[in-house]
Amino acid sequence: MNKNKTFGVIGVCGANGNLIARILKQRGYNVIGTDLSFKKDCRFAKALEGYDIEVFYGNAPEAFFKKADYIIPPASLSKDSSLFKQMGDKPIFELYDVIEMIQSEKPVFGITGTNGKTTTTTLLKKIAYDNGIKPCEHDLEGMQGNAEFIPILQSRLDGDVGIIEVGTFGVPGTIGRIVKNTGMSGGLITNITPDHLNDLGSFMDYAKVKAEFISELGLGQLIVNGQDPTIMGLLRELDFKGEVITFGVDELPDSIGMKECVCGNEIAVKEIISGCGYYFCKCGLTTPQADYIATNIDLKNRTFDLHTPTEKLTVKMGVDGLHNVYNLTGVIIAAHKFLDLPYDKILPTIASFTGVSGRMEEVAKVKGKDIFVDYAHNPAGVETVLKEFKKLFGDFTTVITVSSESGYVGDIDIFNSALKFSKFIVPASVASQKIAIEKLKSKPELNDRIFLNHIDNFEKTGTLGASEDEVRDGLRKALNLDCEMVIAIGEAATKFKNAVFDL
Template identity: 25%
Template sequence: MKIHFIAIGGSAMHNLAIALHQKGYEVSGSDDTIHDPSKSRLEKYGLLPKTFGWFPEKISNSLDVIILGMHAKIDNPELLKAQELGLKIYSYPEFLFEQSKDKTRVVIGGSHGKTTITSMILHVLNYHEREVDYMVGAQLDGFETMVHLTTDNEFIVLEGDEYLSSPIDMRPKFHLYKPNIALLSGIAWDHINVFPTFENYKEQFSIFTDSLTNGGSMVYNEEDENVVDVVENSTNHIKKYPYRTPDHFIDNGITYLETTSGDLPLEIFGKHNLQNLAGAKWICQHMGIDEDDFYEAIASFKGASKRLEKIAENNDTVIFKDFAHSPSKVSATTKAVKEQYSERTVLACLELHTYSSLNAEFLEQYKGALDYADKAVVFFSPHAVKIKKLDEVSEAQIANAFQRDDLIIYTNPQEFKDFLFSQNLEKTALVLMSSGNYGGLDFDDVKKVVNNN
C-alpha cells in the first residue's frame, strides 16, 4: 500500500508515518515546516521530505491512501489535487480505526489525564511483556515510537483526544474509534475555539460514551460530577465501572498506596495521578492483568513526558515541567506539588499559551487555579495573542482573572528569565507549567541552577 501524509511533521502524524513504514507500507509526506523531534525522527527512517512545501505533483492515482493532518488548510494544494482525483482521504484517527477494526479497541478519554492513564497502561503491559498496538500522546520510556501497529496483536490502546480530526472532518477524534473498552477521566471545558459553550463541549463526551460497541465496558471517574452525569445517564447498552482516588498517604516526600498486600511506594504523586492510577488498574484488569501484577508494575512508573516530569533535584530544590495549561490541570498540578512538598516554598510559573488560555472570555475560568502556590507567576506573550488573532489581553485582565493579589505577571521573555534565575531556590519546589517555552526559555539552563548547587 502506498500512503502519502499531508502535514507529516505533526506529533501524531509523524509517529503514524513511522509505524506504517515499520509495518511495511510505502510512505511519503509533505509539510511546510518540520521541527525536532519530528524532523530528526523522520530523517532516521528516510521519511523526511527532501524539500519543505506543498507539491501537487506528488499526488497521483498511484497512491492508495492520503492521510490529512490538522496543520494543513482546506485550500492546501495537495489536498485539492487529491480531491480532484477522487483519492481516499483519511484523518489519522479515521485511519487508525481502519487499522484496528478486527482488534479489541481500548480508548482513554477525558479533558485531563488521558496521556498519563494511557502511559500507565502501556507501562504495565510492557513490564509484563504483553504485546499490544497503541497510540499515545507522549514519548514513553521503553517505547521507540508513540504509535505501534501490527497485524497480529489482539488489543489496541488509543489515547482519545476530543479535538477535531482534520480540516475536512470536524468530528472529535475520539468519536471515530468505536471502543470496546473505554475510560473517562474528567470533563473540564477546553478548546473553546471549537466548542463555544460548556454544554456543547460536554455533549462530545456523551457522543463518545454512546459510541461504545454494544455490551462494551466504560470505566469512569465517579469523583467528577460531569463524568457521572454523562455515563450514568447514557442509555447505551454498556457495562459501567466507577473508580475513585485510592487510599494513600505521604511520608517524607514519598506517596504510598495502601493495598491489601501492604503499603506500596510510588514514583508519582498527586490526587489526580492517583485517580489516573485507579482508572488504569481497571483497564488493565479488563485486559487480563490482575491486581497484584498491576501493583508490581506501576511501582516503577515515573510519569509521562512533560506530565509532572521531574527535570532536576538536589537536597534543597526540586524542579518539575508540566504540560498543564487548562484551569483544572493548573490547579491539580499546583495542589499536588504543594501536598507532596508541604515544607517547601512552591513557586508556580504558568505560561498562557493556548488559544483557550489567551481568550479574554475564557480567562475567568482561571479563578483560584494558582491558589496552592506560595509564589505564583503568569507569563504570556502579546505577540502570541496577535498571531492567534485574539482580542488584546491586558495584565489587569490576567490579575483580575486569577483573583490573587500577589500574582506576578510578565509579558517580556527576558524579564521572566531574569526573574527566574534571580530566585533563591533553597527549600523550593519549582513547577514550570506550559505547552510552550516561555518565549525561548532553555530548560537545560534551568536544570543547571540545581545541578550547580
C-alpha cells in the same frame, strides 16, 4: 487489493501521510513517498527509518508518479494545485479510503477525560510492555497525537493491542469519530472539568463533546471515575447499555465546588480533587458506591489500599499526589480487565512508574531551590496540582506560563488557585500578567506575594501562553524569592523547561 501495486504517498513528513505510509508497508504493500520538505527538515523522518520506503524529498519528481500505481494525497491538498494536476489519471485514494480498506484487527482501549489522560495512557502501556504485550505506537516524535485522525491511524499500526489517548481540540464530532473508526471495545474516563470554553461556549457543551466517547462505545466496557457527577450524569442521560465499572477514593473532602449537572441544576460537590468527590442533586444524581475504592492513602509514603470486588490490594506508588491515586486506580482496573492481567503482574509496574515528562517533574536544583514543571493548563488541572504540591511540600513559588483555552474566566480561575496555594506568584504569561496588574490595583497588599517581571505582547498559541524568554525570566525572578521550591505551570513551562539550565 493487489499487493504488487505501489502506493505513492504525498506528504510523508506530515502526521497522516507518515502513518499511512507505515501502515501500508506493514501490511505488505509497496510504498513510496514524497514531501516538499527536505530530509533535514522532515519532522517525522525518524519514524520512517527501517521501513524501506523510498522518499523523494524536496519535490515530487516525475519518477514518483511513474512508479506509483495509486496516489494518496494529503486531505489539505487543493484539487487546483499543480501537484494535483501531476497525478494525471492515476487512481486516487483519500484518507477515508485507507481507513476503510485497512481495519484495526486488534482489541482497542481508549482513554479520555480533561486531566490525567497522558499519565493514565503511558502507565497502561508500560504495564503492557512489562508483560510482553505490544501496544501500537504512532512514533511521531514530539507529538501527543490524541486527536483528529492520528488515533484512528495509530490503531492500524502493528501491535497486539491498541491503547489510545483520545482528546479533542474542542471540535464536536472528533471523539465520536475516533471511537467509531478504531473499533474501540472498552475505555476509561478520568474526569470532566471545564476546558475549551472559548471554543464551545459552556461547560455542558464541552461535556457533551466528551460524551461522544460514551455514545459511540455502545455495548462496550467503560471504566469511570464515579466521583465525577458529570460523567455519571452523562451515563444516565445517554442510557449507556454497556458495562460500567466505577472507581473512587475514600478521603475527606477539603473544599466545596459548584458544578453544573446534566439536568441544568448547580450541584455542590464536596471535593476530594477539583470537580470530583461527594455530591447529590435534586434530580436524583448522587455519588455511587464505587466498585473499586482506594483507602488508607498515605501520600508521604506513597501507599494506599485498593478494595476490588474480590480482594484488598496494597498499592505502592512511584508518583506523588492524590490525583495520581485516581489515575493509578483507573489503570489497575484497565490492566486487569482489558489486558486480562492478574494483579500481581500489575502492581510491580505501578510501583516503578515515576511519571510522565512534564507532569510534576523535578527538573533541577538551582541555588539550593528545587524547580518543578507541570503541564497543567486548565483551571481544574492547576487547582489539583497546586493543592497536591501544598500538601506534599508546604510553601512554594508558582510561575504561571498559562493562557487558558477558556479565555479570561479560565485565566482568572487559574490565578486565584495560585493565590490560594502559593506563597509567591510570578506571572510569566501575558494573560497572567494582565490579571496580576488588576489584582495589584484592587489589592495593593498583594505586593508582597505577586512579583511582576515585565510586560510584553507575546501572542499565545493555543495554551502556549509564554515565550521561552518569559519562562526563563520568570524562573530567574522566582529563584530570587525567599522560598525553597518553585513550580512552573503550563505548556510553555514544559516546552521550555531546558531554560532552567541557563540559570
